Amino acid sequence: MIIDIHGHYTTAPKALETWRNRQIAGITNPVEMPKASELRISDDELRESIESNQLRLMRERGLDLTIFSPRASFMAHHIGDFQVSSTWAAICNELCYRVSRLFPNHFTPAAMLPQSPGVDPATCVRELVKCVEDFGNVAINLNPDPSGGRWNSPPLSDRYWYPIYEKMVEYDIPAMIHVSTSCNPCFHTTGAHYLNADTTAFMQCLTSDLFKDLPTLRFIIPHGGGAVPYHWGRFRGLAQEMKKPLLKDHLLNNIFFDTCVYHQPGIDLLTHVIPVDNILFASEMIGAVRGIDPETGHSYDDTRRYIEAAHVDPEQRHRIYEVNARRVYPRLDAALQAKGR
Amino acid sequence: MIIDIHGHYTTAPKALETWRNRQIAGITNPVEMPKASELRISDDELRESIESNQLRLMRERGLDLTIFSPRASFMAHHIGDFQVSSTWAAICNELCYRVSRLFPNHFTPAAMLPQSPGVDPATCVRELVKCVEDFGNVAINLNPDPSGGRWNSPPLSDRYWYPIYEKMVEYDIPAMIHVSTSCNPCFHTTGAHYLNADTTAFMQCLTSDLFKDLPTLRFIIPHGGGAVPYHWGRFRGLAQEMKKPLLKDHLLNNIFFDTCVYHQPGIDLLTHVIPVDNILFASEMIGAVRGIDPETGHSYDDTRRYIEAAHVDPEQRHRIYEVNARRVYPRLDAALQAKGR
Numbered sequence: 001m002i003i004d005i006h007g008h009y010t011t012a013p014k015a016l017e018t019w020r021n022r023q024i025a026g027i028t029n030p031v032e033m034p035k036a037s038e039l040r041i042s043d044d045e046l047r048e049s050i051e052s053n054q055l056r057l058m059r060e061r062g063l064d065l066t067i068f069s070p071r072a073s074f075m076a077h078h079i080g081d082f083q084v085s086s087t088w089a090a091i092c093n094e095l096c097y098r099v100s101r102l103f104p105n106h107f108t109p110a111a112m113l114p115q116s117p118g119v120d121p122a123t124c125v126r127e128l129v130k131c132v133e134d135f136g137n138v139a140i141n142l143n144p145d146p147s148g149g150r151w152n153s154p155p156l157s158d159r160y161w162y163p164i165y166e167k168m169v170e171y172d173i174p175a176m177i178h179v180s181t182s183c184n185p186c187f188h189t190t191g192a193h194y195l196n197a198d199t200t201a202f203m204q205c206l207t208s209d210l211f212k213d214l215p216t217l218r219f220i221i222p223h224g225g226g227a228v229p230y231h232w233g234r235f236r237g238l239a240q241e242m243k244k245p246l247l248k249d250h251l252l253n254n255i256f257f258d259t260c261v262y263h264q265p266g267i268d269l270l271t272h273v274i275p276v277d278n279i280l281f282a283s284e285m286i287g288a289v290r291g292i293d294p295e296t297g298h299s300y301d302d303t304r305r306y307i308e309a310a311h312v313d314p315e316q317r318h319r320i321y322e323v324n325a326r327r328v329y330p331r332l333d334a335a336l337q338a339k340g341r
Numbered sequence: 342m343i344i345d346i347h348g349h350y351t352t353a354p355k356a357l358e359t360w361r362n363r364q365i366a367g368i369t370n371p372v373e374m375p376k377a378s379e380l381r382i383s384d385d386e387l388r389e390s391i392e393s394n395q396l397r398l399m400r401e402r403g404l405d406l407t408i409f410s411p412r413a414s415f416m417a418h419h420i421g422d423f424q425v426s427s428t429w430a431a432i433c434n435e436l437c438y439r440v441s442r443l444f445p446n447h448f449t450p451a452a453m454l455p456q457s458p459g460v461d462p463a464t465c466v467r468e469l470v471k472c473v474e475d476f477g478n479v480a481i482n483l484n485p486d487p488s489g490g491r492w493n494s495p496p497l498s499d500r501y502w503y504p505i506y507e508k509m510v511e512y513d514i515p516a517m518i519h520v521s522t523s524c525n526p527c528f529h530t531t532g533a534h535y536l537n538a539d540t541t542a543f544m545q546c547l548t549s550d551l552f553k554d555l556p557t558l559r560f561i562i563p564h565g566g567g568a569v570p571y572h573w574g575r576f577r578g579l580a581q582e583m584k585k586p587l588l589k590d591h592l593l594n595n596i597f598f599d600t601c602v603y604h605q606p607g608i609d610l611l612t613h614v615i616p617v618d619n620i621l622f623a624s625e626m627i628g629a630v631r632g633i634d635p636e637t638g639h640s641y642d643d644t645r646r647y648i649e650a651a652h653v654d655p656e657q658r659h660r661i662y663e664v665n666a667r668r669v670y671p672r673l674d675a676a677l678q679a680k681g682r
Binding site: 264 | 607
């Protein structure tokens with residue numbers, strides 16, 4: 001089985017964006033604020049949006065299952081207050097849940113959180129609990145910078161984040177560390193902010209003893225780990241100067257990288273440098289980079305091709321495709337086992 | 342000849358730091374503000390600080406010449422106002438100039454600028470002119486985020502920066518895009534902020550038409566280009582979606598990457614993905630990562646070893662070591678030619 005651990009619902013029916021725009025207008029003009037119940041999307045519309053997009057490409061590419069979360073750039077935690085984020089997260093999570101019910105063999109949901117800048121992360125726990133207990137979510141996406149490019153929250157190692165971590169540990173679910181749209185004109189969202197956040201999060205973990213404190217906490221750093229594998233020597237050297245343990249002992253029981261790196265040399269470096277048990281297959285399809293690479297004639301985000309061509313043996317490839325995901329997402333494994341998969 | 346285009350004066354005599362601490366104290370308590378003339382460092386002290394450090398390692402590693410600029414993390418443009426930065430930049434630039442006079446065959450200076458958050462970059466031109474005309478500087482270091490991790494200056498593509506660019510074009514000098522210390526607790530200075538700035542700067546150029554406007558402007562993106570070469574497919578794909586030209590036409594006449602990547606697989610990726618004419622040898626020695634890599638038994642920042650082992654032929658290696666630097670830094674080439682080198 002091939003599990004893609006990083007998919008977002010980027011193709012939701014237009015009604016979702018229309019509702020969100022009304023919600024944003026309602027922040028300054030409360031009479032325009034729509035009710036959640038005013039958003040109506042039928043199962044047929046959901047089915048169509050998935051079958052003609054993600055599921056079509058999964059079939060073409062031979063991918064079996066996607067861990068599916070709300071569109072990352074649309075989380076936009078910086079917009080409005082906690083109440084705005086709370087309503088928006090509930091709506092987006094419900095849509096991913098419905099997709100997972102319509103296509104139970106192909107999609108398993110992961111939740112966005114109703115984060116809001118400056119608001120205690122404990123406020124996110126209620127949505128997290130609902131998504132795990134009622135909706136069968138197997139993971140969360142945690143935004144280390146809900147400000148959208150101002151970076152004014154404490155680092156991930158701060159006890160500020162512990163209310164979320166404690167629930168993650170209790171449920172044994174990992175978090176993908178994933179920012180949303182940048183509203184800082186310095187940072188292009190998918191070309192700079194995403195990759196910077198990946199590198200930043202890794203370094204926040206490296207300088208801390210977070211995983212000594214919470215040894216079962218698990219983070220996925222997406223987009224191939226930002227700059228981290230390319231600069232693995234730099235990070236090993238920095239850890240050494242700080243008298244930290246070797247990175248494999250200090251971080252690699254808790255941190256995992258996905259394979260959202262859109263060319264062969266990048267994947268070759270990733271699989272060469274990072275232990276295979278810390279690499280999880282993903283494509284972030286349909287996402288930031290949707291075109292065809294003229295150098296290969298294939299989609300940039302068809303990451304399976306790179307993994308197939310990488311210098312790993314079949315057993316290692318199987319770990320990247322399936323075994324690691326089942327280990328890092330135990331609730332996914334349990335759900336699959338319950339179905340005899 | 343082997344030219345290291347990225348060295349900072351990280352080993353300046355202690356008196357420099359003491360003076361700076363007095364200057365910082367003087368910001369809040371003006372009676373403590375020292376005069377520039379109160380800093381006294383003898384030629385012997387300068388000689389000793391270089392001979393026992395950078396020059397010793399250059400000899401050990403077979404490096405001939407270093408483009409030498411003030412310590413990047415000490416630029417700290419966020420401290421104080423323009424006057425504070427102006428005095429500090431003048432002092433630091435003069436020290437690098439003196440080093441270049443003491444060791445004319447081994448060090449050529451590059452200037453830091455007296456940037457200050459929110460202050461018009463035109464105020465930096467006077468120091469730039471002095472450093473080029475009087476001190477023989479062949480390049481500048483330009484900080485895209487003088488706030489130190491708040492990222493509240495306009496992107497590098499903004500006309501805000503043009504007063505500096507116009508002087509660069511007039512003098513035909515390149516800028517290394519290099520941030521300084523992060524005062525944002527989210528960003529570790531050398532493990533996150535530096536690499537993020539590299540990626541950010543590249544993407545600011547990619548989304549703009551800066552080099553169409555100023556076709557001879559040249560930037561060096563240090564630290565191997567941050568996350569850029571590892572994600573080269575992502576950047577190619579993003580440019581394609583934005584209907585920009587191919588990156589080689591859009592950016593690679595103007596953007597160059599150094600080789601400050603501290604392990605073999607990273608250098609292998611860099612030399613595989615980026616055209617050899619856009620790669621300039623550098624080590625940033627003595628800098629962020631000073632230890633011995635237990636996996637190789639050699640210094641992490643002994644980047645010559647990686648270039649020697651990379652899959653490039655001798656002619657390409659010669660370009661990385663010397664030819665490209667002479668082309669990208671024409672004032673360096675002119676100075677070398679004047680000496681018959």
